[in-house]
Amino acid sequence: GQQLNQSPQSMFIQEGEDVSMNCTSSSIFNTWLWYKQDPGEGPVLLIALYKAGELTSNGRLTAQFGITRKDSFLNISASIPSDVGIYFCAGQRAGGGNKLTFGTGTQLKVEL
Amino acid sequence: GAVVSQHPSRVICKSGTSVKIECRSLDFQATTMFWYRQFPKKSLMLMATSNEGSKATYEQGVEKDKFLINHASLTLSTLTVTSAHPEDSSFYICSASGFEERPYEQYFGPGTRLTVT
Numbered sequence: 001g002q003q004l005n006q007s008p009q010s011m012f013i014q015e016g017e018d019v020s021m022n023c024t025s026s027s028i029f030n031t032w033l034w035y036k037q038d039p040g041e042g043p044v045l046l047i048a049l050y051k052a053g054e055l056t057s058n059g060r061l062t063a064q065f066g067i068t069r070k071d072s073f074l075n076i077s078a079s080i081p082s083d084v085g086i087y088f089c090a091g092q093r094a095g096g097g098n099k100l101t102f103g104t105g106t107q108l109k110v111e112l
Numbered sequence: 113g114a115v116v117s118q119h120p121s122r123v124i125c126k127s128g129t130s131v132k133i134e135c136r137s138l139d140f141q142a143t144t145m146f147w148y149r150q151f152p153k154k155s156l157m158l159m160a161t162s163n164e165g166s167k168a169t170y171e172q173g174v175e176k177d178k179f180l181i182n183h184a185s186l187t188l189s190t191l192t193v194t195s196a197h198p199e200d201s202s203f204y205i206c207s208a209s210g211f212e213e214r215p216y217e218q219y220f221g222p223g224t225r226l227t228v229t
Contacts, residue, residue, distance in 0.1 A: 003155060031216040042116075042205045042220035043156070088155065092216040098144060098209065100218060102155045 004089055006103035014111050019076040021106040023089030031092035032065050032072040033100065038085045046087075047074070081110050113139050116208050118221035125196055125228055133191045133224045135206030141186040142208035146218060147179070150203045162189055186210070196228040 006023050013019060023032070031050055035043035047058050049065035049072060056063055062075045072089055089103035115138040125131050135145055144163050148156040160176075162168040162183035170176045178200075180192040189208075193200055203225055207218035 033217065035220075040203075040223070040225070042118075042207075042223045045114075045217060045219060048214065048217050090218075097161075098216055099146075099158060099161060100216065105155050 029091035
C-alpha cells in the first residue's frame with residue numbers, strides 16, 4: 001500500500017542538538033500525526049495536526065501541517081538520550097476513511 | 113487516558129496451531145480497532161480495520177480466513193492467526209480509536225511478538 005516518504009531515514013546527533021525531520025506525499029491529507037516507537041513497543045502518539053498551516057508543540061517537540069497539505073515537519077529541540085527511537089509520521093488521506101497511512105520512519109540516535 | 117493493552121506480549125507456537133491475540137482499550141470505548149503487522153526495521157502495515165459488532169475490513173493481500181478478527185465489544189478485539197506457519201512470525205500491533213472530537217487519532221497497544229517454530 002501507499003506509504004509516506006520520510007526523511008532522513010536515520011540521524012545520529014549529539015545530545016543537546018535540535019532535530020528536524022519531514023514527511024511528504026503526492027496526495028492531500030486531512031490529518032497528520034507523529035508517533036514515536038521504542039524497540040519492542042507500540043507507537044506512542046506525540047502530536048496531532050488538523051489544519052493546513054497549523055503549528056503545534058508538545059514540550060520540546062513542534063510539528064507543522066504543511067500549507068499544501070502534502071507534507072508535515074517535526075522538530076525536536078535540545079535532544080536528550082531518551083529521544084532515541086523511531087519516529088513515524090501518519091496521515092489520514094482525503095477519501096481514505098479513518099485509516100492512517102504511515103511513513104517509512106526516521107531512526108534517531110543520540111550521542112552523549 | 114487512551115490506554116490500549118495487548119495480550120500476550122510474546123508467544124511461541126508450533127507450525128499448524130492457532131494463536132489468539134487480544135487487544136483491549138482500558139479507559140475508553142473503541143468504536144474502531146485496527147490490526148497492524150510490522151517487520152524488523154520496517155513501518156507498520158495495516159492488515160484490517162474492525163468496527164464493533166460488524167465484520168472486519170481486510171486490506172488487499174491479507175487472507176481473512178487466516179487472520180480472523182472479532183470485535184465483540186467496544187473494548188475488545190481479537191486476532192486469531194489460524195494454522196500458523198513460520199512466515200507468520202512477526203510483530204503484531206493493534207490500535208484503537210474512539211474519540212468523537214479526535215476521530216483519526218489511533219492509540220496503540222504494546223504489540224505481540226509471534227514466533228512460529
